[in-house]
Amino acid sequence: MPLSSVVENPDAEVRSVFHGWAGTRSPVPGRLVWKTAKGPQSPQLEAWCAEPASAGKPGLVILHCKPFFNIADRFLLLNDRLELLRKEVLARKQLTQELIATVKVRDEFIAVAAHELRNPLNVFQLSMQLLYRRFGEVEGIRNILNRSQIQLNRLNMLVERLLDVSRIRAGKYELHRETFDLCDLVREVVARFFEQYSLVTISLEADGSVPGEWDRGRIDQAITNLLSNAIKYGQNKPITVAIAVVDDQAVINIADQGIGLAPNDITRIFEQFERAAPASEGFGLGLWITRQIAQAHRGSVTAESELGRGSTFTLRLPIEGQRPREA
Numbered sequence: 526m527p528l529s530s531v532v533e534n535p536d537a538e539v540r541s542v543f544h545g546w547a548g549t550r551s552p553v554p555g556r557l558v559w560k561t562a563k564g565p566q567s568p569q570l571e572a573w574c575a576e577p578a579s580a581g582k583p584g585l586v587i588l589h590c591k592p593f594f595n596i597a598d599r600f601l602l603l604n605d606r607l608e609l610l611r612k613e614v615l616a617r618k619q620l621t622q623e624l625i626a627t628v629k630v631r632d633e634f635i636a637v638a639a640h641e642l643r644n645p646l647n648v649f650q651l652s653m654q655l656l657y658r659r660f661g662e663v664e665g666i667r668n669i670l671n672r673s674q675i676q677l678n679r680l681n682m683l684v685e686r687l688l689d690v691s692r693i694r695a696g697k698y699e700l701h702r703e704t705f706d707l708c709d710l711v712r713e714v715v716a717r718f719f720e721q722y723s724l725v726t727i728s729l730e731a732d733g734s735v736p737g738e739w740d741r742g743r744i745d746q747a748i749t750n751l752l753s754n755a756i757k758y759g760q761n762k763p764i765t766v767a768i769a770v771v772d773d774q775a776v777i778n779i780a781d782q783g784i785g786l787a788p789n790d791i792t793r794i795f796e797q798f799e800r801a802a803p804a805s806e807g808f809g810l811g812l813w814i815t816r817q818i819a820q821a822h823r824g825s826v827t828a829e830s831e832l833g834r835g836s837t838f839t840l841r842l843p844i845e846g847q848r849p850r851e852a
Contacts, residue, residue, distance in 0.1 A: 533558035533565050546572040547584045559590075632694050642684045649677060675721050682753075685746070686810045690797075693817055700740040700821055707735040707744070707775050707842070711768050714748045722756055730767035735775045737844040739822055744842070747818040747826070750811040751779045751838045758801055758836070759783035773844055774824070780837040786830035794828070815840070 528539055534557055542555055552571040559566050570590040578584035653674055660666045692698045708731045715729050755764045759781035767778045786794065786801060793799050795816050798809040812826075819826040823843050830836035 531560055533560060542572075543586055546586045547574050547578065550574050552589070557588075632691055642680075646677070646681055646684060650681070653677060671721075678721070682749075686814055689814050689817075690810060693814075698817065698821065700743060702738045703741055704736065704738045705741050707737055707739070707777075708733070708768055710741060710745060711748060711766060711777065714745060714752060715766055717749075718752055718756065725756055725759070725761055726763040727752075728763065728765050730765065735768060735770055735844070737775060737842070739842060740818075743818045743821070747815045747840060748777065748779075750815045751777075751826075751840065754801075754811060754838070755779050755781040755783070755836075762835075770844070775842045775844055777840040777842075778837055779840075780835065782835040785832045785834050785836055786828065787832050791828050791830055795826070 529536055532539060534542075539557070542557070546553055546555065550573055552573045555570055555572055556567055557570065559568070568590045570588055572586055572588045574584060575587045576585035653670065657667075657670050657674075660670070689698070711731055712729065715727055718725075719727055752764070752766065760783045762782040764782075765778070765780045767780075769776050784801070790801065794801055795812050797813045799813070800809040816826050819840060819842070824841045826838065826840050828836055828838050
């Protein structure tokens with residue numbers, strides 16, 4: 526095949542450049558105009574002599590051409606890629622908006638459902654209190670009322686946790702601080718649990734008083750969550766609740782001797798909808814809400830545990846007057 530059938534260059538020019546390439550074994554840049562389906566193309570190339578000519582044998586020249594891309598082709602390719610990227614960004618943006626809308630609908634549903642559940646539960650609570658006042662002295666009825674009260678308290682707690690999730694997500698989780706003795710509050714919570722779980726030994730170590738300014742209702746809720754957790758996973762073994770002041774912080778330790786936690790679970794259980802054991806009851810919100818309460822008070826809640834040897838949860842609350850200032 527003559528070279529003139531594939532290139533546009535005049536034969537004399539082709540013979541000249543090939544004569545130059547045939548004289549060197551080092552790559553030499555050059556340019557030929559090739560006939561292609563898209564019209565004449567002139568890619569950059571390098572050529573060198575692989576085998577010099579000898580008597581009765583022509584020389585061998587190797588041509589190495591770069592791709593047949595001109596500037597226009599490169600811009601077209603770049604535009605195609607940019608268009609694909611733009612479509613992908615738009616699709617992800619739409620998906621994100623749909624997810625945000627779905628989460629908003631879910632949170633609104635939780636708030637409405639919790640409020641709707643709360644109303645009949647309040648009526649039930651008042652009715653139980655009235656029955657207890659009238660018939661609480663009758664042994665058989667008193668036991669039934671006690672069991673019913675425990676389940677009612679549990680329902681109230683679940684509803685309150687759902688409401689708290691909605692408040693936290695909506696940024697409406699407010700604190701109502703008041704001055705009180707934290708030791709007195711801990712004693713009240715422990716006494717409340719002792720009445721409901723008389724078979725579990727709960728010992729309290731609280732000497733003196735720990736006055737401070739916190740949201741009493743929220744701190745009650747946090748201690749209740751931690752003690753409920755200890756009873757749930759404590760296998761009916763003794764539980765110790767201790768309160769002390771350490772470095773201008775009120776420190777509450779709640780230790781059980783139950784199933785314990787694996788190292789990987791100690792951080793996980795403070796997340797939403799996470800539970801220490803998959804088959805356990807509840808929404809998996811108690812410890813997450815407790816952490817929100819602690820952080821709202823500029824405090825913290827942590828856990829130390831060993832699988833099969835129990836867990837110790839520690840709630841730390843800065844005492845009023847020693848709290849960090851706003852940044």
